[in-house]
Amino acid sequence: MSAVSFPTPLVQAIRLALGASVVAMSMPLLADESEPAHLNALVVSATALKVEAPLAETPRPASVVNEEELKERNVQSLDETFRYRAGVLSGHYGSDNDTDWFKVRGFDQSTYQDGLRIYREGFYQWLPEVYGLERVELLKGPASILYGEAPPGGVINAISKRPTDIAQGEIQVQLGTNEHQQVGIDTAGPLGTADNLSYRLVGLYSSAEGDIDFTENERYYIAPSLTWDISDATSLTILSSFQKDDAVPYNGFKLAYGTVQDTPFGKVDPSTSYSEPDYDTNEREQSSIGYSFSHRLNTNWEFQQDLRYSKLDLLLRSSYILFQNTAREGTRGLTYRDGSLDSWTVDNRLVGTWYTDRTENTLLIGIDYQDLENDGLEGNNYAFGDPIDLFEPTYGNFTPLTAADLTRRQITKEQTGLYLQDQLRLDDHWVFLAGVRYDQAETENTDQGTGTVQRADDDEVSFSGGIMYLADNGLSPYVSWTDSFQPIAGTDSNGKLYEPRIGEQLEFGVKYAPNHLDGYVSAAIYNIKEENSLVTSPGGFQVQEGVRETQGFELETVSYLTDQLQLTAAYTYNDATSDNESDNAPESPVALIPNHMASAWLDYAFQNTVPGLKVGGGVRYVGGSKDGNIEVPSYTIMDLMAQYEVTNNWLAQINVTNLADREYVASCDYWCYYGEARSVVGTVSYRW
Structure with missing residues (x-):
């Protein structure tokens, strides 16, 4: 990797955010010295690292x-999860109902x-159903050392x-704007009289209209699971799910x-639809079954295996605006897909742990295998129907x-x-992390109409490493480097296979988690460079001569300031650029990616004055971005929450997103996308 060189704007951003970090670190010192214990899971659970390790x-x-925060903020889709975390951009395509959209560190x-x-x-x-999740984890930056091509x-x-x-359960009912209706059930506990069998059954029905005219979604979801504690050393959990979306x-184009x-x-009004309401459809059925198995071989070694088979059936007819052809009219395109996706994936791991007077060592040895087959009919029409009025569309003029x-x-x-x-x-002060991985990936893309076959056959070795110092005061500086690779199933204009995209990250950071603080503060400076990116040449061909780079800074905290007051705050600076080496043009900003993002969420529980009442509110700021010569203004959104525990069993809650119902353009990348409109959702839960 080339040496990391941070531009002056980044240095200025770091200085500003470091001032905020000092405030964030000092705030907990003013807190009550009692010992709240609400955030332990946030600090110590890290299965994204494939071993349990304190973050x-x-x-x-x-x-x-975690699940408590998912419920409190009434997270409805996976891409809403990290709205109040550093480094993550979501919502840039609006309130999409058929895809989870993220950008992480650009x-x-x-x-x-x-x-x-x-x-x-x-x-x-x-699409994972959020009601069926107990937490969501994010490992930032290249992660091929653990997960292969990515x-x-x-x-x-x-x-999941x-x-x-312990026997427990919940029945949840929701009503809200856009005709939102949802009923969920979640029950778990021992199975019958057996002391080594337990179950969980999660089910949900939901329906809602979208922010765009004539859009809607209806979902059925069920996820049964079973755990068998075969012995003190052996456990098996079977996980399954079925989900149907109409x-x-x-x-949002x-x-x-x-x-x-x-x-x-x-x-153009944000709710304007350029689709065909009586023709467009998105019918999806997704089902999976698998298991998580663990067996402790002895005091040092444990064998773990995860396996899943999944199948997705899809019928998609989706029309969209393509380009403007008169002052009032535009031409539309149509995407058609009718097929299925079948996949098998298995991950086998040996985890070894050793302890001496001075050391604690965790060794991870693994082999994983992934197999995918995507088979179906497809069609793309780039002149679908008659031109449509951009401001007052009428429908039905198509074949x-x-x-x-x-x-x-x-x-x-x-x-x-x-x-x-x-x-x-x-010595309880130094942490050393090192890893290496070898991958063999084969991809074949066959157009059975023309007989054209595109292949990618790649072998890749990935490395990662890191060093951290654990100071007695809870301040832990670290440095790390990681690799990534991503095969491309295609050929260039000369019929030559593309090389895989290669990514590298160098990061300097610090984490602060002293004993007196229930929570953490973290800050990091990073540089990510991806080579072999596909760019468009002056002749209009896709060539592999692009370099994409992000230099950035992040600050994040989730902490209790007092027993009643919790703060979640984040700041992100990203300088994301793309360089087409096939021409002499200068580096250009990457579309969609803002330079600055910031967010803060406060919760306050009225434990003494009004027991059972908790209120919260958040502010999300997303800075301006560029798409060539098009500039997208910054925007700020406010969210609110209030919940009241009526009794030990009954809970009432209301959530408001985009409180002021601000109309804004979230991003542009050839097309432009309006952001999510205001939503209000009321929830009543009965728990036992």
Whole structure:
């Protein structure tokens, strides 16, 4: 990797944020010295690292959002999870109902559930249901050492709810704006009279309209699971789920003309739909079954295995605005997909731990395998129907696609990875982390209509390492470096296979988690560079001569300031640039990615004055971004929450997102996208 050189604006941003960090670190010193114990899971749980390790004592950047916070903020989709964490951009495509959209440190990321890859190929999008999750973890930056081929943004790992030894349950009912309706049930406990069997059953029905006219989604979800404690050393948990979505897809695509640019006819209303309400559909069924197995071999070694089979069936007809052709009219395109995605994935791990008077050593040895097949009909029409009025659209002037317009495509992908990682703690002050991984990935993309086959066959070795010093006062500085790689199933204009994208990250950071603080503060400076990016040449061909780089700074805290007052705050500075080496043009800012993001959320529990009452509120700021010559203004959004525990069993809650109902453009990347409108959701829960 080239030497990290941070520009003057970054230095200024760091100085400003470091001032904020001093305030954040000093605030807990004013807190009551009693011992709240609400945030332990945030600090010590880190299965995204494939071993249990305190996040505050690991030289890798990570964030965790637990079930309590998911419920408190009424998180409805996975991409709402990290709104109040550093380094994560979401909501930049509006309130989409068929995809979870993230940008982490200026790059894409990969999504896992229970430590196993969720495959998302093109429009075949697996959507985890948030009501079925107990927490979500984020490992920032390149993570190929543990997870193989992946973009350099990081890995998001959604953890499913598991069986419990204690009988418990919940029935939840929600009503809200946009005709939002939801009923959920979550019950768990011992199975019958057996003392080594426990179960969990999570189910949900929801329906809602979208922010765009004529869009909607209806969902059915059920997730049964079973844990068998075979012996004191052996445990098996079976996890399964089924989810069905019937939707009219949310196409937030708008043109710059009428959104960030003025027109003689005013602005385009955010709710304007350019789709065909009676033709467009998004019917998705996703099902999975798998298990998590562990067996302790002796006092030092434990064997762990996770396996899952998943299947996704999709029928998608989605029309959208393509370009403007007159002052009032635009041409539309249509995407058609009808097929399935089948995948197997298994991860085998040996975890060894040793202790001496001076050392604590954790060794991870693993081999994983991933197999994917995506098979289906597809069609793309770039002149769908008659031109549509951009400001007052009318519908029905189109010809549906026929079987002759469709072609069959098959994508197969296999990946096998061998990895080794060791974490050594020395004298209770030093932590050393080192890892290496070898991957073999094969991808084949076949157009069965033309017989064209695109292949990628790549071997790659990835490295990672880190050093951290654990000071007695809870301040832990660290340095780390990590690699990533991502195969590309395609060929260039000469028929030559593309090389995989290669990413590297160098990071300097500090974590602060003293004994007197229930929570943590972390700060980091990082540089991520991706080579072999695809860019468009002057001749209009995709060539592999691009370099993409992000230099940034992050500050994050989740801490109790008093027994009643909790603060979650984050600041991010990203300088994300792209360089097309095939021309002489200067580096350009990456579309969608703002230079500055900041957020803060405060919770206050009225334990003494009004027992059972808790209120919270947050502010999210997203700075301006650029798409070529198009500038997207910054925006600030406020969220509110109030909950009241009526009795030990009954809880009432209300959540408001975008309190002022601000109308704003969230981002532009050729198309422009309005942000999420105001939503108000009331929840009543009965718990036992």
